[in-house]
Amino acid sequence: xxxxxxxxxEALNEGGDEQNFSLQRRKLLTYALSSPVLxxxxxxxxxxAIPATASATPIALSPPDTVDYYDVxxxxxxxxxxxxxxxxLSVGTDGKxxxxxxxxxxxxxxxxALAMMIAEEMDxxxxxVIVHSADAQPDLMYNQLTGGSSSVRCFxxxxxxxxxxxxxxxxxxxxxxxxxxxxxxxxxxxxxxxPDGRSATYGSLTIGAATLPLPSAQPKDPSQYKxxxxxxxxxxxxxxxxxxKKFTLDQPVANAMPTMWRMPSQIRGTVVSVNxxxxxxxxPGVIDVIVVPPGGNIVPRxxxxxxxxxxxxxxxxxxxxxxxxxxxxxxxxxxxxSIFAALRAANPPLLAPxxxxxxxxGEFTFAPATHCPMEVECAIVDVRADSAEIWAGLxxxxxxLQATAADLGLPESAVTxxxxxxxxxxxxxxxxxxxxxxxxxxxxTGRICKLMYHRSDDIRQTRLRPPQxxxxxxxxxxGSVVSYEQHIAAVRLDARHGYGEKGTATTGAFPEGMPQxxxxxxxxxxxFKTMVSSPYNYGTSTKLLTPVTLDWNTVSYRSVxxxxxxxxxxxxxxxxxxxxxxxxxxxxxxxxRLPRARAVLEQVATAGQWGKAMPAGFAQGVGVHMExxxxxxxxxxxxxxxxxxxxxxxxxxxxxxxxxxxxxGIEQQCHGGLAEAIALVLNAGLHIQNGExxxxxxxxxxxxxxxxxxxxxxxxxxxxxxxxxxxxxxPGMSAPSGxxxxxxxxxxxxxxxxxPLNAQDPITDAPPPGQLPPPGTLA
Amino acid sequence: MSKYSFTLNGAAVTVDAPGDMAxxxxxxxxxxLTGPKYGCGINVCKACTCLLNGKAITACSTxxxxxxxxxxTTIEGLANGDTLHPVQxxxxxxxxxxxxxxxxxxxMAAVDLLxxxxxxxxxxxxxxxxxxxRCATYGRIRNAIKLAATKMP
Numbered sequence: 001x002x003x004x005x006x007x008x009x010e011a012l013n014e015g016g017d018e019q020n021f022s023l024q025r026r027k028l029l030t031y032a033l034s035s036p037v038l039x040x041x042x043x044x045x046x047x048x049a050i051p052a053t054a055s056a057t058p059i060a061l062s063p064p065d066t067v068d069y070y071d072v073x074x075x076x077x078x079x080x081x082x083x084x085x086x087x088x089l090s091v092g093t094d095g096k097x098x099x100x101x102x103x104x105x106x107x108x109x110x111x112x113a114l115a116m117m118i119a120e121e122m123d124x125x126x127x128x129v130i131v132h133s134a135d136a137q138p139d140l141m142y143n144q145l146t147g148g149s150s151s152v153r154c155f156x157x158x159x160x161x162x163x164x165x166x167x168x169x170x171x172x173x174x175x176x177x178x179x180x181x182x183x184x185x186x187x188x189x190x191x192x193x194x195p196d197g198r199s200a201t202y203g204s205l206t207i208g209a210a211t212l213p214l215p216s217a218q219p220k221d222p223s224q225y226k227x228x229x230x231x232x233x234x235x236x237x238x239x240x241x242x243x244x245k246k247f248t249l250d251q252p253v254a255n256a257m258p259t260m261w262r263m264p265s266q267i268r269g270t271v272v273s274v275n276x277x278x279x280x281x282x283x284p285g286v287i288d289v290i291v292v293p294p295g296g297n298i299v300p301r302x303x304x305x306x307x308x309x310x311x312x313x314x315x316x317x318x319x320x321x322x323x324x325x326x327x328x329x330x331x332x333x334x335x336x337x338s339i340f341a342a343l344r345a346a347n348p349p350l351l352a353p354x355x356x357x358x359x360x361x362g363e364f365t366f367a368p369a370t371h372c373p374m375e376v377e378c379a380i381v382d383v384r385a386d387s388a389e390i391w392a393g394l395x396x397x398x399x400x401l402q403a404t405a406a407d408l409g410l411p412e413s414a415v416t417x418x419x420x421x422x423x424x425x426x427x428x429x430x431x432x433x434x435x436x437x438x439x440x441x442x443x444x445t446g447r448i449c450k451l452m453y454h455r456s457d458d459i460r461q462t463r464l465r466p467p468q469x470x471x472x473x474x475x476x477x478x479g480s481v482v483s484y485e486q487h488i489a490a491v492r493l494d495a496r497h498g499y500g501e502k503g504t505a506t507t508g509a510f511p512e513g514m515p516q517x518x519x520x521x522x523x524x525x526x527x528f529k530t531m532v533s534s535p536y537n538y539g540t541s542t543k544l545l546t547p548v549t550l551d552w553n554t555v556s557y558r559s560v561x562x563x564x565x566x567x568x569x570x571x572x573x574x575x576x577x578x579x580x581x582x583x584x585x586x587x588x589x590x591x592x593r594l595p596r597a598r599a600v601l602e603q604v605a606t607a608g609q610w611g612k613a614m615p616a617g618f619a620q621g622v623g624v625h626m627e628x629x630x631x632x633x634x635x636x637x638x639x640x641x642x643x644x645x646x647x648x649x650x651x652x653x654x655x656x657x658x659x660x661x662x663x664x665g666i667e668q669q670c671h672g673g674l675a676e677a678i679a680l681v682l683n684a685g686l687h688i689q690n691g692e693x694x695x696x697x698x699x700x701x702x703x704x705x706x707x708x709x710x711x712x713x714x715x716x717x718x719x720x721x722x723x724x725x726x727x728x729x730x731p732g733m734s735a736p737s738g739x740x741x742x743x744x745x746x747x748x749x750x751x752x753x754x755x756p757l758n759a760q761d762p763i764t765d766a767p768p769p770g771q772l773p774p775p776g777t778l779a
Numbered sequence: 780m781s782k783y784s785f786t787l788n789g790a791a792v793t794v795d796a797p798g799d800m801a802x803x804x805x806x807x808x809x810x811x812l813t814g815p816k817y818g819c820g821i822n823v824c825k826a827c828t829c830l831l832n833g834k835a836i837t838a839c840s841t842x843x844x845x846x847x848x849x850x851x852t853t854i855e856g857l858a859n860g861d862t863l864h865p866v867q868x869x870x871x872x873x874x875x876x877x878x879x880x881x882x883x884x885x886x887m888a889a890v891d892l893l894x895x896x897x898x899x900x901x902x903x904x905x906x907x908x909x910x911x912x913r914c915a916t917y918g919r920i921r922n923a924i925k926l927a928a929t930k931m932p
Binding site for chain 2: 106107108109231232233234236237238239240241242243244245246247249250258284310311312313314316372373374375376421422423424426452454455664668671672674675676697698699703704705706707709710711713773774775776
């Protein structure tokens with residue numbers, strides 16, 4: 001802690017003049033880890049594939065695939081490691097322990113999980129631990145990206161060591177004062193206690209402890225855990241239920257002016273002219289009307305026409321009143337059907353099967369999907385002559401800051417980016433699109449821009465999960481599956497965020513301006529190969545991704561390639577089992593490569609009463625999955641009495657995350673994964689018409705509501721038996737997805753092929769492209 | 780612009796606003812209450828649910844002129860000092876929220892449901908709640924409503 005800017009804000013505020021500064025800087029014990037790299041590799045490589053050992057039938061064993069050895073989470077753990085010493089954990093004189101977390105809390109519960117690690121190792125009550133997102137900190141390099149289900153994985157090898165070392169330092173200082181040995185002392189609830197009854201709070205020890213050299217301390221043995229592994233309420237739960245939690249648009253930034261905007265009538269469309277600027281500028285409360293032109297570094301800025309006003313109500317009215325002539329976008333005339341045709345044509349042909357083989361083939365389509373987080377795209381940006389300040393929910397704040405600095409022609413050191421907890425993200429906030437726009441408007445108006453997208457544009461005009469076509473062939477020879485081939489053509493995934501800073505982002509964007517840059521292609525293939533695997537021994541097993549250069553706005557999505565790829569494989573697995581006249585669960589137990597996958601399947605088969613009698617029109621379905629070092633299985637019950645409107649009525653899920661931190665959060669992520677599966681398999685898909693989605697809100701895009709979520713959901717968390725910690729944000733989607741699709745097939749006799757499966761009501765009340773709906777109840 | 784007076788969380792307030800301005804923007808932009816959230820603006824997602832004379836409404840789709848002289852309760856006015864409303868407490872006991880963005884609306888919808896059903900909500904009553912939760916806290920919301928129903932005075 002050599003630089004004043006490294007001090008936590010409260011210390012600076014207390015500090016006052018220069019003279020006091022050296023005292024103030026020692027007021028807090030701020031802990032930086034010396035060398036996490038040595039510990040970071042512990043556990044890596046432990047989780048290697050163990051091929052099935054005993055089997056009654058001869059099975060063509062698949063060699064372990066890339067993901068068994070190295071997955072995208074490992075890459076994020078490794079990329080994060082070198083700058084972990086810059087992450088700040090401090091103990092205040094009030095005894096509060098504060099972590100400046102270089103990640104975005106978006107509901108996934110990482111702040112609570114990290115706080116539990118700290119409370120566990122430091123023996124402080126959870127209520128004394130504060131975790132907030134750090135501002136963008138460019139010196140963290142690759143260590144400020146939230147994604148890939150990697151956050152808890154990145155911190156599990158590091159944070160307990162930091163916390164244990166901080167505790168050791170506080171205890172050592174107390175021991176020094178009392179002329180005792182540290183081993184004589186114990187800690188209870190943030191109080192160091194001597195055998196003779198003397199005691200001192202962490203808060204009273206922190207200044208002195210900061211003068212001691214770094215001790216080396218070992219984290220606790222898991223057998224001593226009291227907090228880790230126990231059901232723990234979210235840190236911010238009380239703020240949420242009382243309405244006090246502040247999201248981006250709730251930030252008390254004085255004079256931040258409400259701004260809404262209109263976006264083109266097609267994705268990547270253009271503004272040709274605004275035909276009534278003067279009229280709209282004269283409307284009540286309107287401050288300015290700004291045309292946002294193309295531009296932007298790393299990724300292109302979205303274009304449109306913004307209206308700044310005194311209130312959002314007036315900004316919305318004025319935005320609706322704008323008369324704008326729009327120009328076509330890059331996908332004029334495109335529809336779902338034309339996109340699928342382009343993708344189908346791009347998929348290379350499947351291999352011809354050997355003579356005498358039985359083949360199971362299928363072609364699958366996945367409609368584009370929208371992240372539709374409850375909090376729409378938004379940002380507050382204050383651009384001054386020589387500085388800028390940003391408030392937004394950012395999964396990649398460093399590159400957002402760097403790109404904004406470049407857009408504004410400011411040095412990076414003149415830009416501050418505050419990372420605000422977001423109302424969901426699901427991958428959407430890997431890019432900083434609203435920041436680009438708000439920065440432009442702030443600079444153009446000389447005011448602080450508080451930009452909010454309308455929900456309709458949030459769905460139609462922002463980034464999508466890429467639509468996909470899968471072609472699959474499984475080959476059975478002499479009673480055994482000998483090969484499995486899956487070719488996936490998808491609209492290219494924009495990965496130009498790189499690892500969250502400009503070096504890797506610029507590589508991803510190279511050559512500049514290309515919609516499918518070579519760099520982006522490399523990232524996309526890397527992410528695919530390190531995320532998507534197969535849990536089965538299917539002999540020669542391949543999944544090949546062909547990104548197709550259609551100029552859509554895309555971005556990662558929870559399990560972006562994995563959920564479709566693995567859903568398809570689970571469907572084909574059921575079809576193979578049926579062709580071989582073997583029960584789907586028995587078949588999986590025979591063909592699963594890894595014992596932990598078999599264990600979760602056995603759990604759900606029992607708890608979910610696999611094979612029980614079902615009424616006519618109902619069926620059970622099963623799915624198994626492995627992702628991010630987690631193993632999951634799911635059995636659902638589906639009501640398909642109306643095959644066009646199926647409904648999941650029960651779900652039994654087992655999950656093995658190696659080392660469970662917060663069972664409450666794990667169960668919540670499984671619920672979220674189940675809802676994603678219900679959405680993407682049954683109900684929710686976008687309809688592209690003339691280069692833009694029709695859907696304008698949740699009444700068109702059928703994200704599940706209360707009535708769609710089964711009343712009977714059981715989540716079984718496998719105990720900690722010493723396996724490496726797994727990711728949790730994404731692994732919960734694919735097993736339920738497979739289970740629902742397979743239940744649909746068993747209940748209806750229809751092969752699930754085109755997703756979403758349920759009939760989609762025609763949309764008749766959508767506002768015309770390029771327009772916003774009127775406020776209030778839809779007619 | 781006209782002046783509109785109403786009771787907000789037990790206190791009398793008067794605002795100067797166009798009569799057709801949505802209550803949501805009066806609350807957020809003029810009165811600084813940020814518990815009710817914008818999610819759609821067209822009475823679809825229900826994230827802005829508040830109580831008007833004790834009944835659930837969506838503030839995005841209620842004009843300020845329709846509020847004059849009435850009682851508005853937002854999430855900020857639900858607790859009694861530090862004592863949470865039984866619905867809020869049930870939300871804490873079962874650790875319902877994930878991101879939290881929709882939860883103010885969810886809680887207000889639940890308060891309204893308990894009032895309408897005299898604290899005996901059926902599963903069908905709960906199914907009829909249309910508030911969207913993108914994180915999918917629905918399972919815990921259902922259980923929390925049932926728990927709160929047993930704790931209502």
